[in-house]
Amino acid sequence: MMLATQLALLFSALEFALVGAILALSTYVTLWAGLLSFASVSFAATGAFTATYLMSEAGFGLWAALVAGGLGGGVLAAVAGLLLIRLDSHWLALATVALILVTRVVVVNLGDLTGGSEGQIVPVKVELWQLLLVLALVCLFLARLARSRFGTAAVATREDPTAAATMGVPVRRVQMAAFAISGVIGGIGGVLQAGLLRYIDPDSFYIDLAVTVIACVVLGGAYHWFGSVIGAIVFTGLPVYVNQFIGQGQSIINGVLLLVIMIWVPGGLIDPLRWRRLRERRAAAPPAGTGTAREVAEVRS
Amino acid sequence: MLFLQQLVNGISLGAVYALFAVGFGVVFSTMRILNLAQGVYATWGALFAYWTITEAGLPFAVAVLAGALAGAVTAVAVDQIAFQPLRSRGGGEQLLGTIITSVALWISLREAASLATGAAPLGFPPGTVPNDLLQVGGVRVLMTQILAIVCAVAVTAAIHLILHRTRLGSAIRAVGHDRGAAMLGGVDPRVAILTAAALAGAATGLAGVFFAAGQTFTFGLGDGLLLHGFAAVVIGGMGDVRGAAFGGFLIGVVQVLSAQYISASFQDAITFGLLLAVLVARPRGLFRTVELGRA
Numbered sequence: 377m378m379l380a381t382q383l384a385l386l387f388s389a390l391e392f393a394l395v396g397a398i399l400a401l402s403t404y405v406t407l408w409a410g411l412l413s414f415a416s417v418s419f420a421a422t423g424a425f426t427a428t429y430l431m432s433e434a435g436f437g438l439w440a441a442l443v444a445g446g447l448g449g450g451v452l453a454a455v456a457g458l459l460l461i462r463l464d465s466h467w468l469a470l471a472t473v474a475l476i477l478v479t480r481v482v483v484v485n486l487g488d489l490t491g492g493s494e495g496q497i498v499p500v501k502v503e504l505w506q507l508l509l510v511l512a513l514v515c516l517f518l519a520r521l522a523r524s525r526f527g528t529a530a531v532a533t534r535e536d537p538t539a540a541a542t543m544g545v546p547v548r549r550v551q552m553a554a555f556a557i558s559g560v561i562g563g564i565g566g567v568l569q570a571g572l573l574r575y576i577d578p579d580s581f582y583i584d585l586a587v588t589v590i591a592c593v594v595l596g597g598a599y600h601w602f603g604s605v606i607g608a609i610v611f612t613g614l615p616v617y618v619n620q621f622i623g624q625g626q627s628i629i630n631g632v633l634l635l636v637i638m639i640w641v642p643g644g645l646i647d648p649l650r651w652r653r654l655r656e657r658r659a660a661a662p663p664a665g666t667g668t669a670r671e672v673a674e675v676r677s
Numbered sequence: 678m679l680f681l682q683q684l685v686n687g688i689s690l691g692a693v694y695a696l697f698a699v700g701f702g703v704v705f706s707t708m709r710i711l712n713l714a715q716g717v718y719a720t721w722g723a724l725f726a727y728w729t730i731t732e733a734g735l736p737f738a739v740a741v742l743a744g745a746l747a748g749a750v751t752a753v754a755v756d757q758i759a760f761q762p763l764r765s766r767g768g769g770e771q772l773l774g775t776i777i778t779s780v781a782l783w784i785s786l787r788e789a790a791s792l793a794t795g796a797a798p799l800g801f802p803p804g805t806v807p808n809d810l811l812q813v814g815g816v817r818v819l820m821t822q823i824l825a826i827v828c829a830v831a832v833t834a835a836i837h838l839i840l841h842r843t844r845l846g847s848a849i850r851a852v853g854h855d856r857g858a859a860m861l862g863g864v865d866p867r868v869a870i871l872t873a874a875a876l877a878g879a880a881t882g883l884a885g886v887f888f889a890a891g892q893t894f895t896f897g898l899g900d901g902l903l904l905h906g907f908a909a910v911v912i913g914g915m916g917d918v919r920g921a922a923f924g925g926f927l928i929g930v931v932q933v934l935s936a937q938y939i940s941a942s943f944q945d946a947i948t949f950g951l952l953l954a955v956l957v958a959r960p961r962g963l964f965r966t967v968e969l970g971r972a
Binding site for chain 1 (some may be wrong): 781
């Protein structure tokens with residue numbers, strides 16, 4: 377009996393980690409192109425509320441809802457991106473926080489479509505295998521993207537936009553594309569989150585989630601897409617399971633964990649540069665030094 | 678008359694935002710830190726003010742000072758725990774690092790506040806806050822509202838004078854402009870940074886106390902203040918505390934008037950829509966008095 381509850385908890389933790397990973401990957405894509413954006417949560421909200429409306433009013437199944445949600449998130453991202461990505465780093469971060477706030481107000485005030493502040497029940501349940509499949513597809517897509525021209529251009533843009541522009545990289549177009557892809561993945565993540573929670577209200581997609589999502593990316597490592605997956609397991613999956621032992625105060629542990637990582641492992645858990653340095657040290661090669669900026673850019677792709 | 682009344686209410690709410698925004702502006706212009714943990718300075722300022730009154734039985738004036746002090750101590754602690762390690766490592770773009778460590782401190786200190794209060798709503802006991810009502814030609818003003826406005830104006834002026842008229846202020850601005858060059862010029866960056874953090878924390882702590890004085894509050898007090906303070910800072914411009922203070926007053930007035938004349942449920946949409954509009958149209962704030970770019 378105990379074992380059964382433990383297993384159920386473990387599965388539930390895994391489900392939350394998988395959805396968290398998809399949302400984190402959405403944020404990762406923007407960081408890839410050097411944009412610090414909190415907007416994944418807005419994209420997720422758009423996807424979730426679009427999909428829930430279509431599932432309960434138009435009888436959409438999960439897969440159709442995922443497509444609709446991805447489209448919804450992508451459209452919002454494209455519109456927001458056109459306005460926002462020309463902002464400098466700090467201001468873009470602020471603007472995306474503002475976008476989350478505006479999204480929440482819109483959700484609250486579109487009561488007919490979204491259930492308003494009371495929220496609404498999500499009619500379709502997501503199964504574990506569906507989550508796994510979607511996450512696998514997203515990872516596959518990102519892995520291929522990393523090896524494409526876009527991936528190289530995105531890394532160049534992140535490391536030094538001015539140099540990238542001189543080399544003929546269309547910096548704004550790359551950032552715009554990254555924002556739009558982030559929107560689609562975020563929208564899909566929002567639909568899955570809704571299917572997992574079975575009940576969504578405006579607070580399901582708010583600052584708390586935005587903070588968790590960005591923490592996942594940084595914790596795992598913002599220099600490889602796999603880092604976001606690891607970060608999500610630690611930061612969204614683990615708490616669901618560990619909560620039974622700790623209860624109150626879980627957030628403090630999350631905060632301290634994040635602080636420790638940032639101070640001692642600034643590149644996150646999955647940091648290609650650090651792994652390479654460790655490998656080299658183990659191979660007892662002559663001291664590698666810190667490497668040139670170019671090397672850094674190459675390895676962190 | 679209703680308009681005048683609401684204008685006064687808006688200005689006094691704006692005073693709270695202004696105090697917060699001034700603190701935020703000081704940290705941003707000296708350290709280039711987008712500090713998401715700043716909201717909890719206000720929470721802890723309000724909590725210590727609350728405890729000063731309820732546990733120690735001291736008058737409101739002492740509580741206000743205690744709140745400012747608690748804010749300053751929290752700010753210095755956060756700076757030393759979260760930002761100092763990143764600074765000492767130095768090098769390159771620290772944007773993501775500082776944002777994330779400030780998020781970490783935000784989460785931790787917010788949860789600590791939740792544990793300390795049992796997540797229960799609190800309120801200053803009746804009679805402890807000077808809530809006398811003044812009638813000025815039909816407009817009713819609370820004593821705390823006047824105090825908040827006076828305090829906001831005084832703090833803004835004081836911080837502006839400190840930054841622009843004293844040696845220490847010059848040092849703070851020099852460190853913000855170019856840390857290495859400031860050190861060559863004989864400035865101790867640690868003193869400058871700690872002073873800036875303490876000033877910011879004290880202003881934010883005051884914002885927390887005055888925000889809490891008018892209503893019941895919870896450990897989440899700082900979150901709302903953070904978001905509106907952000908809006909104020911962005912609209913007013915981060916480079917100058919006067920701009921930030923103006924942004925705070927503007928946000929307060931816009932909020933109260935839009936709740937009165939348009940719709941209470943849309944007041945946040947209007948505030949943050951205004952924020953987005955300003956960001957898109959004038960990415961450096963309405964007052965482009967000081968260029969923030971590194972030389």
